[in-house]
Amino acid sequence: MLLLIIGNWMAAVDAHSxxxxxxxxxxxxxxxxxxxxxxxxxxxxxxxxxxxxxEFACVNCHGVxxxxxxxxxxxxxxxxxxxxxxxxxxxxVLKVITQGLNNRQQAISPAMPRYTLSRAQGQALLRYLxxxxxxxxxxxxxxDSEVHFATLLPLTGKLSARGQALQSTLATxxxxxxxxxxxxxxxxxxxxxxxxxxxEQLVAASKRLLLAGRSFALLSxxxxxxxxxxxxFWEQTRTPVIAPLTFNPQPHAADSFFYFLPSWADQARALxxxxxxxxxxxxxxxxxxIVVYDERINTTKLVTSALAQQIQRQHLPKSTISFISxxxxxxxxxxxxxxxxxxxxxxxEADAIKTFIAQQPELSEKIWLGLLDMLGPNFAKLSRNSxxxxxxxxxxxxxxxxxxxxxxxxxxxLKVAGKHLRQAHFLKALTQLESFAVKSMPAFKxxxxxxxxxxxxxxxxxxxxxxxxxQVNDWIMPLETEIKR
Amino acid sequence: MRxxxxxxxFILSKSICAQSYASNPADVDLQQLNVAVINQxxxxxxxxxxxxxxxxVAINFVFTQCLTSCPLSVAIxxxxxxxxxxxxxxxxxxxxxxxxDTPESLLKLSQKFHAQAPWDFITGDPVVITQxxxxxxSYTADKNAHSNMVLxxxxxxxxxxxxxxxxxxxxxxxALTATxxxxx
Numbered sequence: 001m002l003l004l005i006i007g008n009w010m011a012a013v014d015a016h017s018x019x020x021x022x023x024x025x026x027x028x029x030x031x032x033x034x035x036x037x038x039x040x041x042x043x044x045x046x047x048x049x050x051x052x053x054x055e056f057a058c059v060n061c062h063g064v065x066x067x068x069x070x071x072x073x074x075x076x077x078x079x080x081x082x083x084x085x086x087x088x089x090x091x092x093v094l095k096v097i098t099q100g101l102n103n104r105q106q107a108i109s110p111a112m113p114r115y116t117l118s119r120a121q122g123q124a125l126l127r128y129l130x131x132x133x134x135x136x137x138x139x140x141x142x143x144d145s146e147v148h149f150a151t152l153l154p155l156t157g158k159l160s161a162r163g164q165a166l167q168s169t170l171a172t173x174x175x176x177x178x179x180x181x182x183x184x185x186x187x188x189x190x191x192x193x194x195x196x197x198x199x200e201q202l203v204a205a206s207k208r209l210l211l212a213g214r215s216f217a218l219l220s221x222x223x224x225x226x227x228x229x230x231x232x233f234w235e236q237t238r239t240p241v242i243a244p245l246t247f248n249p250q251p252h253a254a255d256s257f258f259y260f261l262p263s264w265a266d267q268a269r270a271l272x273x274x275x276x277x278x279x280x281x282x283x284x285x286x287x288x289x290i291v292v293y294d295e296r297i298n299t300t301k302l303v304t305s306a307l308a309q310q311i312q313r314q315h316l317p318k319s320t321i322s323f324i325s326x327x328x329x330x331x332x333x334x335x336x337x338x339x340x341x342x343x344x345x346x347x348x349e350a351d352a353i354k355t356f357i358a359q360q361p362e363l364s365e366k367i368w369l370g371l372l373d374m375l376g377p378n379f380a381k382l383s384r385n386s387x388x389x390x391x392x393x394x395x396x397x398x399x400x401x402x403x404x405x406x407x408x409x410x411x412x413x414l415k416v417a418g419k420h421l422r423q424a425h426f427l428k429a430l431t432q433l434e435s436f437a438v439k440s441m442p443a444f445k446x447x448x449x450x451x452x453x454x455x456x457x458x459x460x461x462x463x464x465x466x467x468x469x470x471q472v473n474d475w476i477m478p479l480e481t482e483i484k485r
Numbered sequence: 486m487r488x489x490x491x492x493x494x495f496i497l498s499k500s501i502c503a504q505s506y507a508s509n510p511a512d513v514d515l516q517q518l519n520v521a522v523i524n525q526x527x528x529x530x531x532x533x534x535x536x537x538x539x540x541x542v543a544i545n546f547v548f549t550q551c552l553t554s555c556p557l558s559v560a561i562x563x564x565x566x567x568x569x570x571x572x573x574x575x576x577x578x579x580x581x582x583x584x585x586d587t588p589e590s591l592l593k594l595s596q597k598f599h600a601q602a603p604w605d606f607i608t609g610d611p612v613v614i615t616q617x618x619x620x621x622x623s624y625t626a627d628k629n630a631h632s633n634m635v636l637x638x639x640x641x642x643x644x645x646x647x648x649x650x651x652x653x654x655x656x657x658x659x660a661l662t663a664t665x666x667x668x669x
Contacts, residue, residue, distance in 0.1 A: 046557065046653050047564040055597060060552035071553040073633045073651060111557060111651065252589045448550065448585040 021120075023140070023213040025128025028121060030064070030423075031237060032057035040117065045100055045110035054236060056113045064424045065133035074111055080133030090126045098122070135420075141216030142421050147183070149174075149410065150191045150215035152205055153222055157197025163222060166245075166403055167192050170220060173404040177411055184419040188411070191215060199224040206233050216423065217242060220406040226298045231257070240413075240427055243406035245399060247373065248299050253451040256427055258409070260402050260438065262391050262454045264299050265306035267371050268347070269478035270456035271389040272310050275343060275369055286316065289369075290341040291323045292356065294348035303347045303371075313482050326352055343367040350379035357382070372460070377469070380462045389457040389476075394469060397439045397458075405438040412436065442475050515642050517620040520613050525591040525606040532617060536605060537642045540575045541661055544636040546623050547606075548582035549590040554633050554651070559598045564654040565661070566601060574661050576604040581623070581631045583614035622647070637661055 024034050032053035033040060040053035063069055066080030078084075084093060092103045100107055100114045117125065131137045141148035151170060154163035170190055178187045191214065195205040202223065209215055217240035223230050224246075231250045234241050234257075241257045247267070249259035262270075276287060291307055293300045304323055311321045322337050324330070326348060330338075338344075344366050346353055353375070357363055368386035370379075380388055392398050409430065414421070416429035435443040436453075444453030456477035460469040518533035530536060545562060547555040562576050578595075580586035591606035600606070608614065618624035625631050637646040637660040646660050 044557065044560050046651075047560055049560055049564060051560070055556060060556075071551065071629050072555075072631050073649075074554045076553070110653075111554070252587075252593070449587055449590070 019213070021124045021127050022131075024121065025124035025126070026140070028053075028117075028125045029058045029128050029132070031059075033236075034121060034124075040115060040121065042113035042115050044113050045107070051113075053113075053115055059424075061112070064422045065137070065420075066129075067133065079129065081129070081131050081137070082134070084132075085126070085130050093129065094122050094126060097125070139216060139421060139423050140213045143186075145186055146189050147186045147216050147414065147421065148189045148191055148214050149217050149219040150193060150209055151219050151221040152193050152195050152202060152209070154197035155192065155194035159197040159222070163194070163197070165400070166220065166222060169400040169403045170407065173407040177407060183411065183414045184421070186414075186421075188407075190219070199226065202227075203229050203233055206230065210237060210239070215239070216421070217410065217426065219243070219410060220245060220403045238423065238427075240423055240430065242410055242430070243402060245402065247371075248302075249452050252449075255431065255448060255451070257451050258430060258446055259452040260406065260409075260444070260454060261452075262456055263302070263452060264347075264371055264374065265302045266452070266455040266478050267389045267391070267457045268303045268345070269306050269310040270476045271369055271371070271387060271459065272307055272345070273314070273479050274389075274459050274473070274476055275367070275387055276314055276316075279342070279367075287320055288340055288342045289321045289345055290337055290343070291321060291345045291347060292326060292353065293323060293346075294326045294352045296327075296352075297348065300347055307345065310478065313479055315483055326356055338363065341366055343369055345369040346375060347371070348374075350375050353379070354382075380469070381467070383462055384464045386462045387472075388460050388462065388469070390460070391441065391454055391457045393440065393458050393471065394460075397441060401439050405436075409433070409436055440475070442477070513622075513638075513642060513645050514620055517616065518642065520609075520617055522607045522609040522613070522617070523588055525588050525595050527588040530605070530607075532607070533642065536575065536577055536607075537638055539641060540638070541573065542575045542577055542638040543657055543661055544577045544579060544621065544638065546581050546618070546631050546634070547578050547594070548580050548628055548631070549586050549594050550582065551629070551631075556598075557651070558633060559594065559600070561652075561654055561657070562604070563598045563600060565657050566604060568654065568658060569661065572662065576600075578604070578606045579618065579621075579623075580606070580608040580614065581618060581625070582628045583608045583611045635660075639663075 027034050028040065032042070032055070041050050042053040042056040043050045061074070061076050062079050063076070066078060066084070068078040069076040095101050095103070096108055097115050098117055100110070100112065102108055141150075151167075153167055154160055155167065174188045174190050193205050193209055195202045218234065220243050223244045225248045227244070227246055227248065228250065231253070235254045238256050243258060243260040245261065246259070247261055247264045249261075249263050250257070253259065272289075279287060291304055293304055308321060311318065324334050324338070328334075338360060339362060344363060346368065364384055368383040370386065370388055372380060372388040372390035373392070380386055412433055413426050413430040416432065417425040431446050434445055437443040438454070441454050446453065456475060458471055459473055459476055460471045463470050515533060518537060520532050522530050522532050524530055536542065543562065543565065545558045547558055559578065562578065566576060580591065586608045588608065591608060595604065595606050615624060621636060623632050623634065623636070633651045635648040635652050635657055637648065637657070638644070648656055648660060
């Protein structure tokens, strides 16, 4: 009995080791790095320059399945499992990879870099090459019967209520999808990772997730506004990241990221456009807008810069808009500007502004403009006359709808990507989807330069008489070209 | 077990490591080079006036989503730039995918390979860039079939040399530093 237990334990360890080796080999081939992020060097034979192998990963030339190809004047031979290791010794293949020499000690094409691999890395890569492109070669998180999506949520800590609500929503939506039928014989499985409401823990949790090697893609998930480290980590892994819930998408994001929600900057621009066109004095006087901002918020600079650019696009003089920091002591000039202003655009959180407003009672007579999801509806209710923008429509489109839409988007991509499921094919399928929409939001269309699905939002007025928000139009998108006045 | 010669022969037959060869092509129509382009810094330029005139220039053809030959082309140019650091030469990398390549994505590409000025990564109106590529003899309907050739311009664009077959840094340097009309 003891021998049986030990035998089973050793088998489990051995299986685990093999899985870890395969995972390593796959990571080296597809990403040019091992999962821990250790540097692998690639030396170009043509120039002697050394680069991180992430820039020259095997997959870049040899493709996801190791099939033959052509790009420009470069012909790429097939190196998938039936072709390569069946006819060549492991040591000779390793010599090609690390020294650029064939078994006659002749230099191979200098187009292929020479890679510096440790013994373990070389063994792992060969192990992976032995199955490359075969039915056994499945991307992380994919089996014959399941495809695993991971989501990073704050299940504990101060944001736990929100995280748990999102968890419940995602689980419900995935269950609905699975009831509708399998996708190429696979059901969706959601793995939820708790990052404990701590932005610092988010990257640590991401690393654990990647090392586990069981996630095909990231789905929805809550990320903090300052999410550069999260983005940088996942961007280099080429793992598909679908609809991270943030109003601060990374500019010029990689094609593995699909943001759904509009940025604060785009919402601000759209709101400004609306106000300029619909203010009662539109035809008679030039507008005068003051932007009151909190420089402690990381995204403030993006928003204030976007508003300044939008004034230019609207062909209005620069004097149309002025900026006042909450941190600055107001001088006589700023006081006068506030007095003369027609409208105030708040780019700050509610608590930061309340003190400022209390000190400037005349502001209650001005029109307030703001981003509803930044300031919150309770702040909006302090105003007498205000315009707000949000991608969410009360009782109709909410954050939970976006989370479910992320599931539907992933499903649509899976159906196009096919039975032999690869992250690369999945990414391509997602980018090719057209007219995907979240309820009454405009349809999304992603491409190489457009990684944010929704831009702008719904405009609503706070009616101080009826104490309600009144939607005033359909979705509005910011103006992108200059207008003539 | 014999190493698969397929791995070698196909690559060699496509002359990636074969000697690059030069030809002096038909004259490039300089009038057609007077077009508006934009570089990786978002700077609007006139291709001829700002990038060709009074310069010795090497031009290659890339696009940012190309992961196979283009990184190599850019790395080769960087090597040329390093080796000719004290000489007055300019480099131009023209995007063959202007519909997708923005100044920002080209800037990212240039930074990856530490490209220094004067080296312009060019994109622009797709119609204009397409015509520019045709003028330079480098247009292909499918961007994935783009050429890896390097064009050398001397004497204000009155003398052009094409280096085919994935030219190595040495060949590019030789062509760039040759006196006009010199055969090499």
